Amino acid sequence: MSYNAIKLVKRPFGNITPDCFELCKIETPVLQNGEFLVQQTHMSLDPAMRGWMMEDKDSYMPRVELGEVMRSSGVGEIIESKNVDYPIGSRVMGMMGWTERYVGVSESLRVLPEGLPTEAALCVLAPGLAAYHGLVNVGKPKPEETLFISGAAGAVGSLVGQIAKAEGLTVIGSAGSDEKCRWLTEDLGFDAAINYKSEALQEPDALLTQVQIDCPSGIDLYFENTGGPIQHSVFDTMNAHGRIIVCGMIADYNSEIPSHGPNWLNIIKKRLSIQGFTMPDHFDQIPEMMVKISEYLMAGKIQYRSHELSGLESAIAGINLLFSGDNKGKLLVRL
Amino acid sequence: MSYNAIKLVKRPFGNITPDCFELCKIETPVLQNGEFLVQQTHMSLDPAMRGWMMEDKDSYMPRVELGEVMRSSGVGEIIESKNVDYPIGSRVMGMMGWTERYVGVSESLRVLPEGLPTEAALCVLAPGLAAYHGLVNVGKPKPEETLFISGAAGAVGSLVGQIAKAEGLTVIGSAGSDEKCRWLTEDLGFDAAINYKSEALQEPDALLTQVQIDCPSGIDLYFENTGGPIQHSVFDTMNAHGRIIVCGMIADYNSEIPSHGPNWLNIIKKRLSIQGFTMPDHFDQIPEMMVKISEYLMAGKIQYRSHELSGLESAIAGINLLFSGDNKGKLLVRL
Numbered sequence: 142m143s144y145n146a147i148k149l150v151k152r153p154f155g156n157i158t159p160d161c162f163e164l165c166k167i168e169t170p171v172l173q174n175g176e177f178l179v180q181q182t183h184m185s186l187d188p189a190m191r192g193w194m195m196e197d198k199d200s201y202m203p204r205v206e207l208g209e210v211m212r213s214s215g216v217g218e219i220i221e222s223k224n225v226d227y228p229i230g231s232r233v234m235g236m237m238g239w240t241e242r243y244v245g246v247s248e249s250l251r252v253l254p255e256g257l258p259t260e261a262a263l264c265v266l267a268p269g270l271a272a273y274h275g276l277v278n279v280g281k282p283k284p285e286e287t288l289f290i291s292g293a294a295g296a297v298g299s300l301v302g303q304i305a306k307a308e309g310l311t312v313i314g315s316a317g318s319d320e321k322c323r324w325l326t327e328d329l330g331f332d333a334a335i336n337y338k339s340e341a342l343q344e345p346d347a348l349l350t351q352v353q354i355d356c357p358s359g360i361d362l363y364f365e366n367t368g369g370p371i372q373h374s375v376f377d378t379m380n381a382h383g384r385i386i387v388c389g390m391i392a393d394y395n396s397e398i399p400s401h402g403p404n405w406l407n408i409i410k411k412r413l414s415i416q417g418f419t420m421p422d423h424f425d426q427i428p429e430m431m432v433k434i435s436e437y438l439m440a441g442k443i444q445y446r447s448h449e450l451s452g453l454e455s456a457i458a459g460i461n462l463l464f465s466g467d468n469k470g471k472l473l474v475r476l
Numbered sequence: 477m478s479y480n481a482i483k484l485v486k487r488p489f490g491n492i493t494p495d496c497f498e499l500c501k502i503e504t505p506v507l508q509n510g511e512f513l514v515q516q517t518h519m520s521l522d523p524a525m526r527g528w529m530m531e532d533k534d535s536y537m538p539r540v541e542l543g544e545v546m547r548s549s550g551v552g553e554i555i556e557s558k559n560v561d562y563p564i565g566s567r568v569m570g571m572m573g574w575t576e577r578y579v580g581v582s583e584s585l586r587v588l589p590e591g592l593p594t595e596a597a598l599c600v601l602a603p604g605l606a607a608y609h610g611l612v613n614v615g616k617p618k619p620e621e622t623l624f625i626s627g628a629a630g631a632v633g634s635l636v637g638q639i640a641k642a643e644g645l646t647v648i649g650s651a652g653s654d655e656k657c658r659w660l661t662e663d664l665g666f667d668a669a670i671n672y673k674s675e676a677l678q679e680p681d682a683l684l685t686q687v688q689i690d691c692p693s694g695i696d697l698y699f700e701n702t703g704g705p706i707q708h709s710v711f712d713t714m715n716a717h718g719r720i721i722v723c724g725m726i727a728d729y730n731s732e733i734p735s736h737g738p739n740w741l742n743i744i745k746k747r748l749s750i751q752g753f754t755m756p757d758h759f760d761q762i763p764e765m766m767v768k769i770s771e772y773l774m775a776g777k778i779q780y781r782s783h784e785l786s787g788l789e790s791a792i793a794g795i796n797l798l799f800s801g802d803n804k805g806k807l808l809v810r811l
Contacts, residue, residue, distance in 0.1 A: 192745070197745075201716070201744075201745055201746075201747070365740065368739070368740060368741075372740070381536070387740050387743045387744050388744065389744065390739070390740055390741045390744060393739060393741055394741075399739035399741055400739060401736035401737065401738075401739065402736065402737035402738050402739050402740050403736075403737050404703070404725070404728060404734035404735060404736065404737050405700065405703055405707070405722050405725055405737050405750075405752075406703075406725045406728055406729075406734055407752075408722045408750060408751075408752035409536075409722050409723065409724065409725060409752040409753070409754060410527070410532075410535060410536055410752075410754075411536075411752065412536065412751075412752045412753055412754060412757060413750075413751075413752050414749065414750065414751045414752070415740075415743060415748075415749065415750040415751075416743075416747075416748075416749045416750075417740075417742075417743035417744040417745075417746065417747045417748050417749070418744070418747055419744060419745075419747060422747060
C-alpha cells in the first residue's frame with residue numbers, strides 16, 4: 142500500500158512557485174523493531190520553511206535536499222507499531238514532513254498529552270517556544286515596559302503579545318489588515334494595533350507618527366517578526382537601553398534584494414541591544430518552556446486561531462499565504 | 477587678566493564650519509575657597525564632539541548650549557589654588573573645554589599620577605576606557621577568536637586592537653590610508669589591515685572579498701567605530717553567534733542623510749548580537765578600568781601616537797581632521 146508525499150525538486154527564487162514541489166507515491170515499508178507508522182492528521186506551515194528550501198551555507202538548520210520530502214512539523218496518530226513506548230492510537234508530534242504517513246523511531250516524535258487538542262499543540266506549543274524564549278529569555282521584560290511586536294497577528298507574534306499582557310506589559314502590535322488589528326485589541330487584549338497596510342499610513346512619516354502616538358512612552362522592547370516598512374518606525378521610537386529581539390524577517394524571505402536596515406547611529410545614542418535567535422540552539426530548554434507555556438494555556442491566558450487548509454496538495458499554494466499575509470491565524474493543513 | 481576661550485555659537489549642519497565657533501576673552505575670576513585655577517596645556521579633540529554640538533533630545537549627554545564654551549577633555553597645570561587637595565603645580569585631567577584656563581572644584585578634575593606623560597593620559601587613558609569597556613565588558617572576547625575593528629588606526633580602535641592582541645586574539649582592522657595600515661601591522665602587531673579607500677577596493681564586492689581573504693575563519697567580534705562602506709562587508713562575514721560592539725559611526729556624524737544599515741536577516745540566521753554603548757553609563761567602573769589599562773601600558777603592550785595641533789584656535793579647523801581621517805594618531809591641541 143502506498144501513500145502520498147511531496148518532495149522539494151527546485152529551489153525558489155523570489156516567490157515559492159508550484160514547480161518547486163512534486164507529488165509522489167511512497168510504498169509503505171514493513172516496520173522494523175522499534176519503529177511505528179504514523180498517519181499524519183495535521184501539518185504545520187511556517188515561515189521558516191522558506192529558509193529550509195534554500196541553498197544557504199549560513200543557515201542554522203540543514204537545508205532540505207532536492208528530491209527529499211519537504212520538511213514540516215505536524216501531528217498524527219500511530220496506526221501500526223513495533224515500539225512499546227509508542228502504542229497504536231497515540232497522538233504524536235514532530236518533524237514528519239509533507240507526507241500522509243511517517244515511519245517514526247523513539248525520540249523522533251513526542252507523544253502528546255491526553256486532552257490537549259491537536260490545534261492547541263500546533264498553534265500554541267510549537268510557536269510558543271519561539272515566543273516564550275524570545276520574549277522572556279532574550280528580552281527579559283519588566284512589567285512596566287512597553288513592547289512592540291511586528292507580525293503581531295502571526296502564530297508567534299500573537300503568543301508573544303498574550304504572554305506579555307499576562308506579565309503586565311503595555312503591548313502594541315502591527316499587522317496587515319484591520320480585521321487582524323481588531324482581533325489583537327478586542328480579543329487578545331493588545332493596548333493598540335497598527336494596520337501598516339492601511340491607506341492613511343502610506344504617506345511619508347505617517348507610520349512613524351502613528352507608532353509614536355500609540356507608544357507615548359516610547360518602546361523598550363521590540364519583538365521583530367517581519368522587517369519591512371514598520372521596522373524603521375519602531376527602531377526610531379526605541380527608548381534608551383531598549384532591547385530588540387529578532388525572530389523573523391518574513392517581509393524579506395522571498396525578496397531577491399533584501400531591504401535596507403536602519404543606520405546604526407541610534408544603537409550608540411540609545412545604547413540598544415539587538416539579538417537574533419533560532420530555536421535549534423535551545424532544544425535543551427524545551428521541556429521547561431513547554432511547562433511554562435502550558436501554564437498560560439491552562440490559565441486561559443492564551444487564545445489562538447488556526448487557518449486550516451485541506452489535503453496534502455493544498456500546502457503547495459497555501460504556503461504563500463504566510464508571505465502575502467492572507468492567512469488568518471496559524472496556518473495548518475488538515476490531511 | 478583675561479584668557480581666551482572658544483564658544484559654540486551655531487549648530488553644524490553637515491560639516492563643522494568655522495562659523496559654528498567664536499573666540500572670546502574671559503576675565504580670570506578671583507578664586508573662592510575650594511576652587512583652583514588650571515592653565516590648560518593639552519586639549520583633546522574627539523569624534524563624540526560632533527554629537528555634543530547637536531540639538532538632539534536622544535543624545536546620551538546634555539548638548540553644549542549656544543553661547544557656552546565648547547566641551548572637551550584636556551590636561552593642565554594648577555597655577556593658583558584655594559583647595560589643599562589640588563596644590564599649585566599639580567597636573568589635572570578632565571572636561572575643561574576649549575579654553576586656556578579653567579576654574580576647577582573638587583571632583584571636577586582628577587590629579588594625574590606623577591611620571592605619567594601627558595600624551596599617555598590623553599592618548600591612552602581616556603580613549604582606553606571606551607576601548608577596554610567595549611572590547612572586554614561588552615564583547616567578552618576569547619583568545620581563539622577573530623576580531624575586526626573599523627577605524628582601527630583611530631584613538632579607540634588602535635587600543636582595542638592592542639588589548640586584543642595582548643589577550644591572544646586574531647585582529648584585523650580597517651583604516652583609510654596605506655600609511656595607517658602599515659602602522660597597524662608593522663608597529664601594533666595587527667594580523668592584517670585593510671585600506672578601505674584604496675583604489676582596488678572600490679569595485680563592487682572587492683571590499684567583501686578582501687575582508688573574506690583577511691578573515692579566513694570568519695569574524696567572531698566586530699568593534700564598530702565608523703559605519704560606512706566597511707560595515708556591510710564585515711557584517712556579511714560574521715560567524716554564527718558573533719557579537720558586534722557599536723562604539724562609533726564616524727562616517728555618519730556629518731551626514732545629513734544617514735547611510736543604510738545591513739538587512740537584519742543575518743541577525744537571525746547567525747544569531748548575532750549587536751550592542752551599543754557610551755561611557756557615561758559606566759562612570760562607576762572607571763577606576764577599576766584605569767588600573768587595567770595602566771597595566772597594559774606599564775607592560776609595554778600599548779603604543780600610541782598623537783597628532784598635535786598648536787594653539788587654541790587650531791581646534792576650529794582641526795576638528796574636521798577626525799572626519800576626513802587625515803589625522804595620524806590621537807588628535808590633540810597643545811596650548
